Amino acid sequence: MKMTKLTALISAGLLGLGHAEPEKKKPTEAEKAQALQTHRKGSEKTAIDQDIQTANAQELRAEQTNMKVIALLMEVEMLMAETTDRLEDGNTDGDTIAIQTEIIEKIYEAAKAKSQ
Amino acid sequence: MSDPTSSRSPIPEELRKQLADFQQHLWRIKILEAVLAGVFGLIASFLLVFLLERFFPIPPLFRLVILIAGTSLASIFAPLWVRRWVYGHKREEQLARLISKKFPKLGDRLLGIVELQDQDESKQALSPELREAAMIHVANQAAKRDMADALPSSRHKKLAIGVGAAALITAFGFAISPKAGGNAFKRWLMPYSETEHYTFTQFDLDQIPDPLVIPWGEPFSITLPLKEKSDEKPGIASARYGGQDWLEASLGADNAYRFEFAGQQAKDQLTFKAGDATHRITVEPEERPAVTAFEAQVSLPDYLELQPRTIDVRTGTLTTLEGSKVVLKGTFNRELKSSEATFIPQTKEDLAEGFEQPNDAGQPETPEASALITTVSNNTLTTGLIELSDYPAEIPVNFTSIKGLAGASPFTVKVRTSQDDAPSSYLQGIKREVVILAKETLTFESVNEDDFGLKEIGIEWQGQFTTPTGKDPAKGEMILKKGSPSATRLTEKVDFSPLTHGIEPQRLILRGYAEDYKPGRGRIYSEPIVIYILTPDEHAQILKARFERVINELEDLARREQNNLDDNDRLNKLNDGEKLQNEDNQNKLAQQKEKEAENAEKMQDIAKKMEDIFKDAARNGNIDPKTMKQMQEAMQNMKELGEQDLPKVEEKLGETQNQKATPEKTKKNLKEAIAEQEEALKKMQDTIAKANDANENFEQSTFVNRLKKAASDEGWIANALINSFRYEESNDDQEGDKLIPILGARPGSKDLDSVYERLIKDLVKKQNETTTDVRWIQEDLERFHARTKKPEHKEIYEAMKASLIDIELENLREDISKNRTFTSTRLAKKWARLLKEWAEKLEGPKPEGGGGGGGGGGSQEEKDFEFMLKVLRMVQAEQDIRGRTRSLEQLMRSLNLRKQSP
Structure with a gap:
């Protein structure tokens, strides 16, 4: 069995002691601008992934016959769509995260409804 | 010339002259008596003072009385005497009366003629010639007498002798001791003057405090010095406290007597005697001043940006940061008169521990001790500003109360300086090595502490590609929170998403860091976390390795369970019910029960691991549904074995130890336990087979x-x-x-x-x-x-x-x-x-309708499984998306681009 370089490195591990390094400079305006750009791109990419999730939820809903499950998955789709819009606008605040938490809860509910 | 109409007759000239002589004589004697009495009174009173003061100092009042008594002879008696004898015997008739006391007949006749002399009658009433004849007759009689004999008894001689003697004594006294005489004279003449009582032995009273304050209950000594010019210097002096016994002391070389007294508690007089000198002072026992509070106001180094703080140092120890400035303030139970404090640097301990010493020229020296400025105000004292270096020090503070009592001992503050310790940073809630996919988000907590204040906390990462890619490995950092000079502990939840920061699959070293306010220290890092960000293929390989380990553990467990079964079977076959109930077999059954419990616990552990593998496999996305289903079935079996089947066997084995059961029942319980165990073992072996199938498919899919x-x-x-x-x-x-x-x-x-x-x-x-x-x-x-x-x-x-x-x-x-x-x-x-x-x-051929499983002809069970699998993946994907959203938001907040969360 090949012991990949990866697992070899994992089993080797590394330990380091806390040590001081020279003082780093404070974030400059350029770095802040860079961070804003990173945030924007990250948010857009996350929006895309969220949109893909919406499609998955839609596909899953289409396969169901249980009305309760369908209703829950419909809610999941709507919440995902709303989250997608927020992420596209670069909105990653607490409200967006709260909606994503609600999505997860709703998916669990749907799974529970399915198993009953 | 007599009035021709009157017939007054004057006293004969001879008689007049005789009376005049008598009068003069009388006056001389009496005036002399008055003078001598006055002088005697003065000298006697002086002498009385002089003599008495040789024994004891006469109080001013008594001296005044003596003085008054002495001067009264001169000031009261003498004038009265003069008045009586001079003014009272101015006229002839007064003289005649006086004479009559010694010579009654003569005196009487003289009185007659004096009266006759003053009569102013006409010739018809009294014959002038007769009057004249009478006068001449009396004059002739008087002429025969010595009027000096008619003088009253005189004391002038005695007085003169007395005065002379007193004067001699006085002169003698002055001659022997002019100082004593002069002192007595002053004190006699001015009773209420400040003139000190003269003694031959003279104490140097300037050196003797009065009142004397002594420590309450403590033995004390007092030195009684004599003046240099003391006329007498007795070899022994004595002293006593109140009514206690007299103590004696010899005169020392320093011209002083030293007395040692036992501790006293009550206020009283201390009496000294030496020669003719006696002195008293008031002694007041009082408790020594003591510290009631002692504090240090510490101003920490400026870079910390902290307000000065007050530290209680009643224990006598102050530990503070090197470079601090300190002001000590003490409060006492007495008002203070003075204080002094010294800053005494101590030798550094490490210099004494064999640390490499530089040469003599460069050997660091401990700084010298220096006096500190102290200010006293009522019952407090305050030192000046003390700058602390890296040397430990002692600061003894001496203090004296307003009554001159010093503290029992100096109050010493031991100062130790410490370094500004580096902050510490920990990442908790995460393992030291983590394996994740790039789309996953790691959530953990950054915990940071500092002894004074944290300036900033954050995380840093540095990547390393496991294979050459020609790309730059990831490198970055993120500020988690800004601190403050008083923030000694900062924690922050971290959501770290590699995708958010554009980190590709690679090996990443992530560390937390903390910065304090000390200039030049820089960041202090936590233990690193090694994050292996894997591609789906690499992730699958890891999963496979974990899966194989779980299968191996399951196989080991199955072997142990088989052994347990064999032992139970043996017990069943070799023993009937009664034998099973004997002590020996009961012990064996107890052991079997324990082993079964261990196996059940182990199985639960394996099931948990399998569940984790299944979740991670679902997250991977590249593992085919068939493999996933097999893994899920194996996982389900493991759960059932751990939570139901093996515990049931354990329970049954427990029932075989029931002391109240009949032998038949015991036998039956054992048989049932064995039956259950056989079922469980069979299920275990089925599970192993399923797991191996799944593993095989897994491996195959990894090859694909x-x-x-x-x-x-x-x-x-x-x-x-x-x-x-x-x-x-x-x-x-x-x-x-x-x-x-x-x-x-x-x-x-x-x-x-x-x-x-x-x-x-x-x-x-x-x-x-x-x-x-x-x-x-x-x-x-x-x-x-x-x-x-x-x-x-x-x-x-x-x-x-x-x-x-x-x-x-x-x-x-x-x-x-x-x-x-x-x-x-x-x-x-x-x-x-x-x-x-x-x-x-x-x-192999893919089912029609696309991948991901869920073909239209699958059984209901398969459909349900696929639904659950999709749901699981959807949840995981949404959790990943949420994690990345959090990570993006944290990025904004770390650069204050959004309001920080409280």
Whole structure:
């Protein structure tokens, strides 16, 4: 069995002691601008992934016959769509995260409804 | 001349003269008596004072009385005496009366003639001649007498003797001791003056405090000095406290007497006696001043930006930061008169521990002690500002009360300075090594502490590619929170998403950091976390390894369970019910029960691990549904075994130990336990089989992925070579790309542009990696086939072997390195195609309707499983998206681009 370089490195591990390094400079305006750009791109990419999730939820809903499950998955789709819009606008605040938490809860509910 | 009408007759001249002489004599004597009495009174009173004061100091009042008594003779008696004898005997009749006392007849006659003399009658009333004759007769009688005999008794001689004697004594006293005499004279003359009582022995009272304050209850000594000019210096002096016994002391060389007294508690007089001198002082026992509070106001170094703080140092110890400035303030139970404090640096301990000493010239010296400025106000004292270096120090503070009592001992403050410790940073809630996919988000907590204040906390990461990619490894940092001078502890939840920060699969070292306010210290880092950000293929390999470990554990457990079963069976076969109930067998059954419990617990542990593997496998996304289903079934079985089946066996074994059961019942319980155990063991073995099947499929799917990846890599190399043929679009109007003259250009020559030099090097490196991967695939596949014996595995393995792919890929690498561009491109494309074909053959035909499972003809159970699998993946994906959203938001907040969360 090949012991990949990866697992070899994992089993080797590394330990380091806390040590001081020279003082780093404070974030400059350029770095802040860079961070804003990173945030924007990250948010857009996350929006895309969220949109893909919406499609998955839609596909899953289409396969169901249980009305309760369908209703829950419909809610999941709507919440995902709303989250997608927020992420596209670069909105990653607490409200967006709260909606994503609600999505997860709703998916669990749907799974529970399915198993009953 | 007598009135012719009157017949007054004066006293005869002889008689008048005689009376006049008598009067003068009388007056002389009496005036002398008065004077002598006055002088005597004065001298006697003085002498009385002089003599008495040789024994004791006469109080002023008594001296006044003596003085008054003495002067009264002169001031009261003498005038009265003079008045009586001079003014009272001015007239002849007064004289005659006086004479009559000694010579009654004569006196009477004299009185007659004096009366006759003053009568003023006519001739008809009294014959002048008769009067005259009477007068002459009396005068003749008087002439025969010595009027001096008629004088009253005189004391002037005695007085003169007395005065003389007193004067002699006085003169004698003055002669012997003029000082005593002069002192007595002053004190006699001015009773209420400040003149000190003169004694031959003179204490130097300036040196003796009065009142004397002594420590309450403590023995004390007092020195009684004599004046240098003391006329007498007795060898022994005595003293006593109140009514206690007299103590004696000898005169010392310093001209003083030293007395040692026992501790006293009540206020009283202390009496000294030496020679003729006596002195009293008031002694007041009082408690020594003591500290009631002591504090240090510490101003920490400026860079900390902290307000000064007050520290209680009643214990006598102050530990503070090096570079601090301190003001000590003490409060006492008495008002203070004075205080003094000294700053005494101590030798550093490390200099005494064999630390390498510099040469004499450079040997660091402990700073010298220095006096501190102290200010006293009522019952408090305050020192000046004390600057602390890195030397420990002691500061003894001496203090004296307003009554002159010093503290029992100096109050010493021991100062120790400490360094500004570096902050600490911990990342908790995460393992030291973590394996994740790039889309996952790690959530953990950064905990940071500092002894004074944290300026900032954050995380840093540095990546390392496990294989050469030609890309720069990831490197970055993020501020989590800004601190403050008083923030000694900061914690922050971290959501770290590699995707958010554009981190590709690689090995990442992530550390937390904390910064305090100390200039030049920089960041202090936590223990690093090693994060292996894997590609789905690498992730799958890890999962596979974990899965194999779980299968091995399950197999071990099955063997132990088999042993347990065999032991139970033996117990059942060899013993009837009664024997089972004996002590020996009961102990054995108890052991069996315990073993069963251990197995159940182990099984639960294995089930948990399996559940984690299943979740991670679902997250991976590249593992086929069939494998997932098998894993899920195995997991379900493991749960049931751990939570139901094995505990049931344990319970049954427990029932065999019931002392109240009959032998038959015990036997029956054992049999039931064995039956349950056989069922459980069978289920365990089924589970192992299912797990092995799943593992096999897993491995197979990894081979598929690995072959696909190798094919993809070869395809990438081919495309890169093809792209290197083309020109960029030229600036002129000609359409289409042109071929760059890379073809035939020898690497390292001037014909090949440096851009393409680098490209060739990268391609060689990539090819080398792919060749190694394929070599491993081939080897693993051989072993895999040896285990599974499945024909499809053998087919692929033999095809790979026949193609000599390992050698050919090595040759391809050589071709690329020599810039045989066309050949390399063609071969790379060929191997890409072949590898893809093998992968697809191994994968098998896909069901119609697309991948991901869920074909229309599957059973309900399969459909339910697929639904659950999709749901699980959806939840995981949404959790990943949420994690990345949090990570993005944290990025904004770390640069204050959004309001920080409280």
